[in-house]
Amino acid sequence: MTTRIKSLSFAALAAVMAVPAYADVELQMFHRWPNAPFKPYIDSVIADFEAANPGIRIVTDQVLNDAYKDKIRVVLGSANTPDVFFAWSGEWAFNIARAGRSMDLGPLLEANPEWAQNIVAEQIEPFTMDGTVYGLPWQMDGKAIFYNKRIFEELGLTEPQTFGELMQVCGTLQNAGHTPILFGSRAPWAISHYIGTFNERIVAPEVLAADYNRATGEFTHPGYVEALEKFAELATCMNRSPNGIDHESTRNNFIAERGAMAYLQYAEMGFLTAAEFPYGFFIFPEIEGGKGRQTTLQGAPQGWMISADTKHPEEAAKFLEFLISPEMGARLTAETGIISPVKGAVTAESATPEQLVAFEQIMNAGDPYIWLDTALDSAVADAYMRGVQLLLDGRMTPEEVMMDVQAAADRVRGSL
Amino acid sequence: MSRRALDLTIYSLPFLLVVGVFVFYPLIANFYYSFQAFSAFSPTMRPVGLENYARLMNDPVIRIAFVNVGLYAALSVLCQVAFGLVLAAILSQAFLGRWARFLQAFFFLPVVMSITVIAFVFTFFYDPMTGLINELLAAVGLGAWQRAWLGESATAIYAVIAVSQWQSIGYVMMLFVVAIQGIPRDLYEAAELDGAGPVAQFFYITVPQVREMLIVATVITVTGSITVFSEPHILTGGGPGNSSTVLATYMYRSAFFRDEMGYAAAIASVIFVATMMVSLLQLRLFGKAK
Amino acid sequence: MIPAAILRHPGRLPVITLLALHTVIVAYPLFWMVSNSLKTTQEIYAASWSLPTRWVFENYAEAWVRGISGYFMNSVIVTGSTIALTLAISALAAFGMVRAEASGIGRAANVVFLACIAGMLVAPQVALVPLYKMMQTLGLHNSHLALILPYTAYRLPITILLVRAVFLAVPRDLDDCANIDGCNSFQVLWHVYLPMSRSILLTCAVLTAYYAWNEFLFAIIFIDSDRLKTIPAGLMNFRDALMTDWGVLVAGLVIAAAPIILLFIVAQRYFLSGFATGAVKG
Numbered sequence: 001m002t003t004r005i006k007s008l009s010f011a012a013l014a015a016v017m018a019v020p021a022y023a024d025v026e027l028q029m030f031h032r033w034p035n036a037p038f039k040p041y042i043d044s045v046i047a048d049f050e051a052a053n054p055g056i057r058i059v060t061d062q063v064l065n066d067a068y069k070d071k072i073r074v075v076l077g078s079a080n081t082p083d084v085f086f087a088w089s090g091e092w093a094f095n096i097a098r099a100g101r102s103m104d105l106g107p108l109l110e111a112n113p114e115w116a117q118n119i120v121a122e123q124i125e126p127f128t129m130d131g132t133v134y135g136l137p138w139q140m141d142g143k144a145i146f147y148n149k150r151i152f153e154e155l156g157l158t159e160p161q162t163f164g165e166l167m168q169v170c171g172t173l174q175n176a177g178h179t180p181i182l183f184g185s186r187a188p189w190a191i192s193h194y195i196g197t198f199n200e201r202i203v204a205p206e207v208l209a210a211d212y213n214r215a216t217g218e219f220t221h222p223g224y225v226e227a228l229e230k231f232a233e234l235a236t237c238m239n240r241s242p243n244g245i246d247h248e249s250t251r252n253n254f255i256a257e258r259g260a261m262a263y264l265q266y267a268e269m270g271f272l273t274a275a276e277f278p279y280g281f282f283i284f285p286e287i288e289g290g291k292g293r294q295t296t297l298q299g300a301p302q303g304w305m306i307s308a309d310t311k312h313p314e315e316a317a318k319f320l321e322f323l324i325s326p327e328m329g330a331r332l333t334a335e336t337g338i339i340s341p342v343k344g345a346v347t348a349e350s351a352t353p354e355q356l357v358a359f360e361q362i363m364n365a366g367d368p369y370i371w372l373d374t375a376l377d378s379a380v381a382d383a384y385m386r387g388v389q390l391l392l393d394g395r396m397t398p399e400e401v402m403m404d405v406q407a408a409a410d411r412v413r414g415s416l
Numbered sequence: 417m418s419r420r421a422l423d424l425t426i427y428s429l430p431f432l433l434v435v436g437v438f439v440f441y442p443l444i445a446n447f448y449y450s451f452q453a454f455s456a457f458s459p460t461m462r463p464v465g466l467e468n469y470a471r472l473m474n475d476p477v478i479r480i481a482f483v484n485v486g487l488y489a490a491l492s493v494l495c496q497v498a499f500g501l502v503l504a505a506i507l508s509q510a511f512l513g514r515w516a517r518f519l520q521a522f523f524f525l526p527v528v529m530s531i532t533v534i535a536f537v538f539t540f541f542y543d544p545m546t547g548l549i550n551e552l553l554a555a556v557g558l559g560a561w562q563r564a565w566l567g568e569s570a571t572a573i574y575a576v577i578a579v580s581q582w583q584s585i586g587y588v589m590m591l592f593v594v595a596i597q598g599i600p601r602d603l604y605e606a607a608e609l610d611g612a613g614p615v616a617q618f619f620y621i622t623v624p625q626v627r628e629m630l631i632v633a634t635v636i637t638v639t640g641s642i643t644v645f646s647e648p649h650i651l652t653g654g655g656p657g658n659s660s661t662v663l664a665t666y667m668y669r670s671a672f673f674r675d676e677m678g679y680a681a682a683i684a685s686v687i688f689v690a691t692m693m694v695s696l697l698q699l700r701l702f703g704k705a706k
Numbered sequence: 707m708i709p710a711a712i713l714r715h716p717g718r719l720p721v722i723t724l725l726a727l728h729t730v731i732v733a734y735p736l737f738w739m740v741s742n743s744l745k746t747t748q749e750i751y752a753a754s755w756s757l758p759t760r761w762v763f764e765n766y767a768e769a770w771v772r773g774i775s776g777y778f779m780n781s782v783i784v785t786g787s788t789i790a791l792t793l794a795i796s797a798l799a800a801f802g803m804v805r806a807e808a809s810g811i812g813r814a815a816n817v818v819f820l821a822c823i824a825g826m827l828v829a830p831q832v833a834l835v836p837l838y839k840m841m842q843t844l845g846l847h848n849s850h851l852a853l854i855l856p857y858t859a860y861r862l863p864i865t866i867l868l869v870r871a872v873f874l875a876v877p878r879d880l881d882d883c884a885n886i887d888g889c890n891s892f893q894v895l896w897h898v899y900l901p902m903s904r905s906i907l908l909t910c911a912v913l914t915a916y917y918a919w920n921e922f923l924f925a926i927i928f929i930d931s932d933r934l935k936t937i938p939a940g941l942m943n944f945r946d947a948l949m950t951d952w953g954v955l956v957a958g959l960v961i962a963a964a965p966i967i968l969l970f971i972v973a974q975r976y977f978l979s980g981f982a983t984g985a986v987k988g
Contacts, residue, residue: 034943034946061930062932063932063943064946074456074672074847074927077455077842078848079842079845099455099457100459186566186656188655240544241563244564244565245544245567246949248950379675382674386657386658387657389655390659392656393569393570395659396657411471415453420810420811421806421811421814423805424802424803424811424814425802426802427802428798428802430798431796434795434858434862435863437840437859438837438858438859438860439859440828441840442836446835456838519725519729521974522732522733524970524977524978525736525967528916528966528967528969530919530962532937532939532962536955540738540754548738548755586732645922649922664923671835671838672927681836684834684835685832688828691832
């Protein structure tokens with residue numbers, strides 16, 4: 001009798017086991033979007049994935065930008081690292097790869113060539129260190145100066161082609177009683193996007209390449225001081241006390257027409273649907289006399305890594321395949337405004353006309369340059385951003401800021 | 417071992433175990449870590465000898481942090497201890513009747529609120545565009561004084577300190593209320609017969625009688641200032657620049673943003689030595705007072 | 707009552723003005739929180755000092771489901787466990803000390819006493835880096851225990867000293883009677899000492915609750931998952947997620963602050979005496 005029940009229940013168990021392709025697996029996912037519309041999108045993708053793959057459950061955790069940069073360190077240092085986690089590209093990603101915390105994704109790409117060739121190849125590049133792919137892109141992005149077309153038309157202004165013209169535009173706006181550029185640098189990362197741009201335009205590419213590398217970075221070239229001086233010049237066109245204002249407020253103020261321009265990311269276009277005026281955007285103009293590249297776009301892909309310690313590499317890979325698929329990419333663009341790096345995801349159906357323009361800009365920009373805060377070693381980036389906060393506050397000169405940066409870079413080099 | 421000694425051992429074992437593991441061991445380990453270089457997620461440590469401490473000596477940010485901690489301590493003692501004592505003395509006046517008890521409890525209320533809640537509310541008040549403080553200034557014709565209180569190096573640390581005062585005055589006040597309750601009534605009665613007014617009574621009776629509590633309250637506020645973390649972390653993140661950085665926020669940033677855990681441990685040692693010195697000072701002062 | 711008193715004693719006017727002023731300073735932020743928790747974001751943005759034109763009670767429901775409920779439960783679990791653990795361990799250790807002192811081995815009890823004094827001198831901040839490493843090694847990181855254990859450890863020294871002071875006052879003959887009745891030492895603690903020390907135990911519970919409910923530094927570092935975060939740490943996340951939804955954010959702040967304020971009103975006596983005794987012995 002007992003044996004019979006036992007064997008019966010074994011049979012039942014086997015039957016149940018046969019249905020799902022995976023035994024009960026729980027994947028941990030850690031990302032940086034606690035806010036709408038991104039979190040609802042990710043949650044809905046997960047729901048779809050779980051429905052299509054019974055047996056796999058995905059549990060998420062999320063904290064915003066700067067908090068993510070702190071928390072990911074803690075999480076990766078812990079015993080229960082997330083299986084799939086968000087990653088910026090560039091040095092930020094390499095730092096994690098060097099510590100052996102992220103999985104080599106090359107085999108995954110090789111195993112699924114059809115799927116792999118759907119991803120824009122240039123966007124995989126910034127996740128590649130010494131020929132090994134450590135992360136996969138999920139969002140393409142770029143930084144552009146967004147402007148209020150209504151105000152521009154009122155004053156007969158056109159998109160500036162050079163830094164000089166940009167300053168003239170600002171002058172006209174100021175005379176007409178507008179705040180030309182809205183800026184909030186309370187969260188330091190917003191600063192790095194400006195400084196990255198001025199460095200890119202003013203300093204020669206080979207100098208940048210050497211200094212952005214933590215093993216060789218010195219930051220002694222006079223171009224860096226010049227870049228900060230130019231930035232300080234532009235800062236005269238910004239609202240007062242940017243250090244007291246969040247980037248989110250900057251965007252809200254742009255939408256509320258409290259200023260004419262703001263340096264925003266394409267990924268923020270989803271928020272701009274609330275604006276009651278038409279807007280345009282242009283890539284940061286060239287700087288006359290600069291030794292750097294004049295037409296490049298700032299913007300690095302952001303994406304996902306799989307933890308090197310994951311107990312479920314197969315399931316995690318399966319999830320990434322789902323996340324970075326043409327179908328989900330199209331939904332990403334439509335629902336959140338983020339531009340997907342999956343070929344065929346950004347179309348007239350999924351994207352607004354503005355997003356299509358942004359998509360074209362990214363595809364034609366050639367070699368983009370990476371957000372400065374994720375391109376540099378974090379200690380160097382910290383010195384840079386904190387220094388510029390004080391520059392904006394009139395407490396430090398460009399030379400003094402660079403001395404701090406040099407000291408931080410020296411320390412990083414010395415610690416290798 | 418005698419029966420009683422065995423009892424003592426058994427009864428205090430849980431305590432000794434928990435405190436040993438989570439209080440004393442970390443203290444020792446911290447010194448060890450302060451001679452290493454490592455990051456939160458790096459698999460290995462690299463011994464660097466005294467390098468972290470050498471750097472500490474020349475780090476301008478540490479200097480800023482010390483100045484800020486000094487400011488924090490000085491202003492806290494002034495606001496909390498001095499003003500708290502005055503408040504307590506007033507609230508101990510007989511003519512307030514039942515109001516005294518009510519106001520004591522009411523002034524204590526901020527103490528029990530979470531600092532996160534308080535900091536967020538004050539962030540709204542300090543907002544440069546829509547904040548209450550700037551609106552108030554404009555309303556009373558001081559529009560020129562408007563500023564981004566948390567966003568300017570000149571004001572950030574003071575704006576942070578002000579929030580701490582709002583929260584903690586009630587606490588120190590309460591300590592003095594209790595101390596004043598312990599003063600024999602006849603001292604005041606005798607003074608009144610001699611014709612001493614309330615102000616004179618405050619200086620000649622209340623202050624000397626609560627001397628011991630003055631020391632305690634001062635030590636509490638000073639040690640609190642040396643270890644302060646939440647307020648600057650939430651309100652300014654230590655910025656702009658490093659203008660409102662204190663020792664604990666610098667330690668946090670070194671450990672979890674700049675990948676300099678060893679350096680963070682060195683900063684922790686500094687915090688330990690500083691709080692230790694204040695506590696030893698307290699013991700000495702107590703010795704003299706007694 | 708007060709206005710009449712002022713008329714009779716004009717000298718009290720400055721004192722009463724000062725009290726009134728301080729009352730406004732304390733009251734206004736509290737009033738601001740409650741009134742703005744009932745507004746829409748636009749209304750807060752436009753006029754944060756005025757009363758709400760339409761009372762948006764939905765903010766509270768929204769804040770509750772958007773995560774505050776979870777943080778709240780976590781805080782209850784962590785605070786409750788910390789109180790239970792702290793009181794239990796403290797009562798045992800204090801009892802051991804008192805018995806030892808009474809039976810002539812005070813020197814041995816002094817070791818425990820010194821451990822308490824030394825423990826009180828260590829600020830939790832100093833232990834941050836080693837505790838972080840330890841939590842990883844012990845596999846406690848990102849669990850409620852990662853908070854409960856250190857919270858308990860840093861509350862124990864002061865709590866033991868407070869409890870011991872009261873235990874010392876328990877009459878020795880009661881103790882002996884119980885022994886003659888055949889109680890073992892634990893039963894003496896349970897039936898004699900604890901019932902006689904209810905008041906100090908409550909005071910200690912309140913002090914511990916205050917600490918555990920509001921602790922911030924460990925709470926943001928030792929817990930990663932949003933599901934496990936306590937209120938002070940969870941609110942940080944809550945703010946970032948609701949940067950554009952201020953009414954809900956402020957409603958969340960009110961929910962977070964309310965329980966401890968209510969507890970304070972109910973248990974005022976223990977709070978006030980607790981903070982005072984806690985400080986003097988500290």
